[in-house]
Amino acid sequence: PEDVFDAVYSVHVKGAFLLCQAAVPRMNDGGSIVIMSSVAGVRGDPGVYGYITAKHAQVGLMRCLAKELAPRRIRVNTLHPGPVSNAFQGAVEADLGGIIGRDGTEFFNGIIPLGRHAEPEEIARSALYLASDQSSFTTGSTLMVDGGMSA
Secondary structure, three states, X not given: OHHHHHXXXXXXXXXXXXXXXXXXXXXXXXXXXXXXXXXXXXXXXXXXXXXXXXXXXXXXHHHHHXXXXXXXXXXXXXXXXXXXXXXXXXXXXXXXXXXXXXXXXXXXXXXXXXXOOEOHHHHHHHHHHHHOHHHOOOOOOEEEEOOOOOO
16 A cells, blocks of 8 residues: 555655764764665565565665765665564564465475574674774675575
8 A cells, every 4th residue: 555655665665864964064084874774675575575676765865965075084884684683674574484384484484595593692783793804994884694595
């Protein structure tokens, strides 16, 4: 439904835009913005139009900001986790299991080349990398932390 599409787009795209709009004027020259996206930001899957198009739009936003803010040495990147072991993903997989008639977690693990979900700490370490000076020459990039799901 259109209202769901609009709500999802508003949270994921407009939310990221408004956060950057508020943060950038307060940032000194130098620094990093990490937009949390998803493996969905580089995939196309049937039936999840709002979420997937919103995550693709985050990549476009990031690329525009990366070029715009580079003269100020502000780096902008997106982080793209795949399925993560947490309660939210568990609920998604329970719903999916009811739809597809098999275990949702096993389904996802079957399409992840590393065969498992990420742990929250693995995503956090990747975000810290992008936020840190260790990634000082990284801007306009999509960091996939998805166990190979996007390969």
